[in-house]
Amino acid sequence: MTLKIADRGRVPPFLVMDVLRDASKREAAGASVLHMEIGQPSAGVPRAVANRLADALSQGVDPMGYTMAQGLPALCQRIAAHGERLYGCTIPQERVFCTMGSSAAFLIAFLAAFAPGDRVGLASPGYPAYRHILKAVGIEPVLLPVGPETRFQPTPAMLEGLNLDGLIVASPSNPTGSMLPPEALKALAEHCHEAGIRLISDEIYHGIGYGMTFATATAFSPSAVVINSFSKYYCMTGWRLGWMVLPEDMLRAAECLGQNLFISPPTISQHAAIAAFDELATFDALVAGYGRNRDLLVDGLAKLGIDKVAPPDGAFYVHADISHLGLDSADLCRRMLAETGVAVAPGWDFDPVRGGAAIRFSYCASETTVTQALARLADWLPRLG
Ligand SMILES: Cc1ncc(COP(=O)(O)O)c(C=O)c1O
Known part of the structure; x- marks a missing residue:
């Protein structure tokens, strides 16, 4: 007997997570992937936080109930x-x-x-x-x-x-x-x-x-x-x-x-x-790094002709119009990952009506990742037919 599945459970996927899954598969198979799809700071918690937690755990201060x-x-x-x-x-x-x-x-x-x-x-x-x-x-x-x-x-x-x-x-x-x-x-x-x-x-x-x-x-x-x-x-x-x-x-x-x-x-x-x-000083230093990545990315993309971007006032994303490239954002992201190893998010995740015309770069990665991604795109975009 086929049992029913409730309609309210049928929500669309979170496409960024789909891109992350595909990018991680490629990485596991040995390809070089530059992760600019996910909004996840590459730094983890500061060492001092981990140490304090380890002390608390080893001394049994709180049974963590x-x-x-x-x-x-x-x-x-x-x-x-x-x-x-x-x-x-x-x-x-x-x-x-x-x-x-x-x-x-x-x-x-x-x-x-x-x-x-x-x-x-x-x-x-x-x-x-x-x-x-x-x-x-x-x-x-x-x-x-x-x-x-x-x-x-x-x-x-x-x-x-x-x-x-x-x-x-x-x-x-x-x-x-x-x-x-x-x-x-x-x-x-x-x-x-x-x-x-x-x-x-x-x-x-x-x-x-x-x-x-x-x-x-x-x-x-x-x-x-x-x-x-x-x-x-x-x-x-x-x-x-x-x-x-x-x-x-x-x-x-x-x-x-x-x-x-x-x-x-x-x-x-x-x-x-x-x-x-x-540890707020540590986080503020990371934000200064995101700021440098932001400038690098916005300037670098503009040089590649991707110059219609939303004002990147905060967070760590650049949302760029790609309509002049003549490809839907989902196809563009798929090809970009397959042909350059640069993983970015298609606009469809964020806009179910106009999402085909935009992509989102996340720049909380390392400065090296941003530099390398721009170099790969500089080589690839002119060949995008
Ligand atoms: C705008 C916004 N709100 C909420 C979240 C969810 O974050 P979390 O559940 O990790 O706090 C995210 C994650 O990317 C986000 O970008």
């Missing part, structure tokens, strides 16, 4: 204090809620804030998992096509007449790297609050910027949900730890959902995260 669903109070306190320093506004520790990566935070926030059938706006191009998680829980993603006119970010005017229950913004954005200036985030946050639209602000790339000021939605709206993570600035992708700064009215619902869905965020990772707050 469950924590409260919200996370360790010491961690929530460090997160709140760090936010206050970064943004100059109050972040109440009781409103910090730790999660299993920001990915789990999205699930908890969407379930707590929206009902099935609700409509949630999001920029396109944008991070694919927003759309796919929303769909999986029966919420309707409403794409807001964005472009260079608005720095690839949504504006209050774009929300008119859409009857939205929620809005997701990401600044810096993945895939574009573009940021909302503080006054633009303020305008969006205030508009959403007044219009009864729940704002979800993905601030996972905060700390990784090249001159523009970081602002948090918590400073501008009592109803906004802020989502953040230790994956990017703190280089802790595999540790699966993120957090939210929740509005008062969602605290209990988030706690009950967190208890039932995940019990608690990973305890060992929470200890590592507390130690990571003492």
Whole structure:
């Protein structure tokens, strides 16, 4: 007998992960691959963090059992204090809620804030998992096509007449790297609050910027949900730890959902995260390196004729228009990997309508990787027929 599979489980793949799988297969077979597809800092946690964790484990300080669903109070306190320093506004520790990566935070926030059938706006191009998680829980993603006119970010005017229950913004954005200036985030946050639209602000790339000021939605709206993570600035992708700064009215619902869905965020990772707050100088030095890679990549691509890129204000991505090359982005990425070993992400992941015309480079790799990738593309692009 054939059993049914629920429609809501049929979400599209996360194409970056498909490219990573194909690139890794080639690598395992002995090919030289330059990884610029995945948004994963090549540096791991600083040695000092690993040492402190090893000490704690060897001394049996904590048996690493469950924590409260919200996370360790010491961690929530460090997160709140760090936010206050970064943004100059109050972040109440009781409103910090730790999660299993920001990915789990999205699930908890969407379930707590929206009902099935609700409509949630999001920029396109944008991070694919927003759309796919929303769909999986029966919420309707409403794409807001964005472009260079608005720095690839949504504006209050774009929300008119859409009857939205929620809005997701990401600044810096993945895939574009573009940021909302503080006054633009303020305008969006205030508009959403007044219009009864729940704002979800993905601030996972905060700390990784090249001159523009970081602002948090918590400073501008009592109803906004802020989502953040230790994956990017703190280089802790595999540790699966993120957090939210929740509005008062969602605290209990988030706690009950967190208890039932995940019990608690990973305890060992929470200890590592507390130690990571003492290593900010190391992370800032890495960001300076990403900044050098960004300049190298943007200049190098421009010399190769790929000069229509979104403003790379932050994060570690360059989102480039490739329509002049005459190939769909999926074909271009496939051929680029097969013929040069350079792995990049097709725009289809981020924009289901216009994704054929763009690709995304991730430059949190080493400077050597970026230099070598540009050299391989310089040799290959003129032969692309
Ligand atoms: C914009 C954005 N949000 C969220 C995530 C998910 O990160 P994590 O679950 O590791 O915290 C990513 C990962 O690339 C991302 O780019």
